[in-house]
Amino acid sequence: MSMCLTVMKGVVHTGFGSNCKKAKVKKCGRKFFPDGSFFQSMAKIPEKIQVQDKTMPVVLAVDDDPAVLRIIESQLTRHDFVVKTASNGGEALDILKTLTPAVLILDVMMDGISGYDLCHVVKRDKRLQSVPVIFLTSRGAPEDFKTGHDLGAVIYMVKPLKVEKLVNMVNMLLPISA
Numbered sequence: 001m002s003m004c005l006t007v008m009k010g011v012v013h014t015g016f017g018s019n020c021k022k023a024k025v026k027k028c029g030r031k032f033f034p035d036g037s038f039f040q041s042m043a044k045i046p047e048k049i050q051v052q053d054k055t056m057p058v059v060l061a062v063d064d065d066p067a068v069l070r071i072i073e074s075q076l077t078r079h080d081f082v083v084k085t086a087s088n089g090g091e092a093l094d095i096l097k098t099l100t101p102a103v104l105i106l107d108v109m110m111d112g113i114s115g116y117d118l119c120h121v122v123k124r125d126k127r128l129q130s131v132p133v134i135f136l137t138s139r140g141a142p143e144d145f146k147t148g149h150d151l152g153a154v155i156y157m158v159k160p161l162k163v164e165k166l167v168n169m170v171n172m173l174l175p176i177s178a
Contacts, residue, residue: 057102057174058082062092062118063136064110068161072105072136075163076170089113093121101131103170106153108137108144116151123152132173136161 059081061072066087073083084099086092088110104122106115113121115135122128133153137144140158148156155169 056080056082058084058099059103059105059170060084060086060092060095060099060101061105062086062089062110062115063105063107064088065107068107068136068159071161071163072166075167079167079171081170089115089118092118096122096128100127103134103173104131105134105136105166105170108135108139108148116147119148119151119153134166134169134173136166 059072059076061069061076061083062085063069063072064087069085069087073085076083084095084101086095090112092106093113104119106118108115115137119133119135122131122133129152132155133151134155134157135148135153136157136159138159145156154173157166157169
């Protein structure tokens with residue numbers, strides 16, 4: 001049974017089973033790699049990196065706002081994560097060719113490949129489909145939450161960024177991705 005978790009205005013909403021199962025993408029606007037073959041030939045890279053006698057999980061954050069990326073990187077690094085960043089979906093796809101992150105944090109609205117489209121690609125790839133996705137976006141309408149969850153995201157957070165909540169959510173997801 002799958003689980004969904006939504007964080008909106010400090011309230012946590014969960015759903016199980018059919019409430020958060022994957023649905024066919026209708027609102028993405030694009031179909032990338034319909035056969036799911038883009039990453040299948042790539043070798044799986046460990047989700048954790050050894051740094052000075054510590055094994056640290058890797059988080060990939062994708063946002064077109066450099067200030068948001070700096071905050072995410074500095075705060076998660078402070079909590080013993082290795083953070084890789086990408087400023088758009090295309091850059092993220094390049095990183096994902098050689099990296100399987102423990103958690104993926106995505107903005108929705110970006111030029112080119114949107115966060116929704118990137119999530120769709122990730123969830124169709126056998127190597128990456130188990131990577132938990134967090135949407136961190138300014139889009140907070142109920143249909144946005146539904147779209148995010150239908151695409152396979154487990155957490156949908158609305159900006160402004162609440163760093164402590166984000167760190168807690170990433171920590172919560174680590175056992176799922178291990």
